[in-house]
Amino acid sequence: MKLTSKIAAVVLAVCLAVSLCACGSDTTWISEYAGTTLPAGVYNLYLTAEYSNALSKVASDAEIKDIYKADVEGTPLNEAVTAAAKEDIREHYAVLKMFDDMGLSLSESELLGIEAQADNMWGDGKSYEAHGVARSSLTAYLEAVAKRGAIFRAIYGPGGEKEISEADLKAAFDDTYYAAMYVARATVDTSTGEPLDSAALKENTDYLEGLKKRADEGADFFELVLEDETKKLEANGQDTSSLKDVTANDFTYIVEKTNTVYFPAEMMTALGEMKNDEVRMVTASSMNILLKKLDLLSIQEAYDARVDTLRNSLKGEEFNAMISEAASAIEPSFNEKSLSRYTAKSLNLGK
Numbered sequence: 370m371k372l373t374s375k376i377a378a379v380v381l382a383v384c385l386a387v388s389l390c391a392c393g394s395d396t397t398w399i400s401e402y403a404g405t406t407l408p409a410g411v412y413n414l415y416l417t418a419e420y421s422n423a424l425s426k427v428a429s430d431a432e433i434k435d436i437y438k439a440d441v442e443g444t445p446l447n448e449a450v451t452a453a454a455k456e457d458i459r460e461h462y463a464v465l466k467m468f469d470d471m472g473l474s475l476s477e478s479e480l481l482g483i484e485a486q487a488d489n490m491w492g493d494g495k496s497y498e499a500h501g502v503a504r505s506s507l508t509a510y511l512e513a514v515a516k517r518g519a520i521f522r523a524i525y526g527p528g529g530e531k532e533i534s535e536a537d538l539k540a541a542f543d544d545t546y547y548a549a550m551y552v553a554r555a556t557v558d559t560s561t562g563e564p565l566d567s568a569a570l571k572e573n574t575d576y577l578e579g580l581k582k583r584a585d586e587g588a589d590f591f592e593l594v595l596e597d598e599t600k601k602l603e604a605n606g607q608d609t610s611s612l613k614d615v616t617a618n619d620f621t622y623i624v625e626k627t628n629t630v631y632f633p634a635e636m637m638t639a640l641g642e643m644k645n646d647e648v649r650m651v652t653a654s655s656m657n658i659l660l661k662k663l664d665l666l667s668i669q670e671a672y673d674a675r676v677d678t679l680r681n682s683l684k685g686e687e688f689n690a691m692i693s694e695a696a697s698a699i700e701p702s703f704n705e706k707s708l709s710r711y712t713a714k715s716l717n718l719g720k
Contacts, residue, residue, distance in 0.1 A: 396501075396710045402462045402701040409707045410497075410506025415457040416711060417500070419450045420718045436719040450713040455703065459696040461513050467695060468516040471523055475515055483511045500716050517692070522677075525684045533680055541679045542672050547640040548663035549622050550590055552580060552597045557655045577650060577659045584648045590661045591617040621663060623671045636660060 399412035423446050427439045437447040444452070475483075487508050491497065494504060525533050554573035557564050565573070580593050595612060598620075602609045624631055626641070633653035643649055643662040651658040665671070681688075713719070 396704065396707040398704055399707045399711075400458050400462075400701040400703050402699060403466065405462065405465060407458065407461065408503065408506045408509065409704075409711060410500075410502035411461070411510050412454055412458060412707065413500050413502050413711055413716065414506065414510045415454040415461075416450060416713055416716060417718060419453040419457065420446075420713045422453065423450050423713075437714040447712055447714045451708070455708075456696065458701060458703075459699045460692055462699045462701060463692055463695040464513050464517045464520065466699075467520050467692075471520065473516070473519050473523060475512070475519065479515055479519075483508060483515055487511055501711065520692075521681070521684075521688050524688070525680050531684070533683055537683065538676060538679050539666060539672070541683055542675065543665055544626075545679070545682070546623050546625055546665055546671075546675075547637075548665040548668055548671065549624070549636075549640060550594055550617075550620055550661045550663060551622070551636070552577065552594055552659045553656045555656050556652075562655075574657060577657055580659050581648060581650060584659075584661070590648065591620065594620045618668070618670060621668065621671075623665070623668070623675075633658070 396409055398406050399409045400407050423441045424436075426441045427433070427436075427446065431439060433439045437445065439446045441449040487504065491504055491507060497504075497507065523529055524531050554577055555565070556570060556573070564570070580597070584590055584593060595615065598612055599609050602612070622632075624637075626637070628637065632640075633651075633656070635651050635653040636658055639649055639651045639660055640662055643660075645662055645664040648659065648661045651660050
């Protein structure tokens with residue numbers, strides 16, 4: 370499980386348990402390599418993340434009396450979590466070494482961002498401290514995440530040794546997302562779910578068909594959306610001044626082509642069939658939709674906001690393999706007392 374995917378898992382898993390089992394001597398540190406000693410708290414963060422990862426690999430129909438003995442790809446869960454967390458420590462050191470070898474540094478704004486993120490995650494600190502995680506350990510963990518990201522950008526970003534061309538990034542952008550605007554009207558009573566009576570249904574349908582006619586005649590679709598939003602606010606007795614400074618981007622939806630939640634399936638199917646700038650009426654299960662497909666590649670702001678995600682989708686696996694290979698050459702000195710004291714079971718992560 371890679372560093373960049375663990376932050377949310379750490380927060381979730383840390384909050385699951387409430388107490389720290391046993392005490393031990395000289396268990397404040399977990400490992401040492403090339404003059405860098407990592408505190409046990411960093412390891413415990415990896416343990417909590419790997420526990421969540423291991424749970425996802427337990428058969429859903431398995432009858433489990435002791436979660437720590439559950440089978441995880443042929444290994445008891447407690448042992449699998451320990452092995453994965455130790456590998457995370459090796460990758461942690463590999464990241465630190467690569468970062469230094471490449472002559473990279475974190476900017477002041479990046480360091481301030483790390484501190485702000487740590488503050489947000491820490492809260493009152495009680496759940497972390499109950500697991501032997503100090504505030505400084507959380508910061509060290511997040512710094513490794515940031516350094517891993519910096520290495521990735523230095524390799525695959527602008528000017529990098531393996532820079533991904535803008536043409537490839539734009540192609541991935543176009544392959545991954547749709548851009549659209551729409552106006553919708555319900556075909557059911559939103560409070561009861563019951564179908565609208567014929568008069569109300571006709572009124573809503575006629576309204577959308579009227580907008581479509583205007584769009585087909587050359588009306589700016591954003592102006593039609595803005596007009597619709599204004600009518601909805603006025604119908605609810607709300608102030609329309611909030612629409613004074615809105616732009617087309619405020620009503621533009623960028624949605625992944627694989628999305629099955631945000632938009633109705635009928636709408637996603639239509640977007641796959643439509644050409645750029647085409648306007649179409651779409652009938653979904655509970656609404657009718659006047660839909661316009663936009664030229665995704667013309668929306669620079671949307672591209673800029675997703676370019677890092679696009680790079681990761683194109684080269685993330687290759688980069689992770691690179692880090693894993695570098696980690697294979699790392700042999701830290703592990704503190705056996707800490708390894709014995711801190712496990713998924715001793716941290717009571719299954720509670």
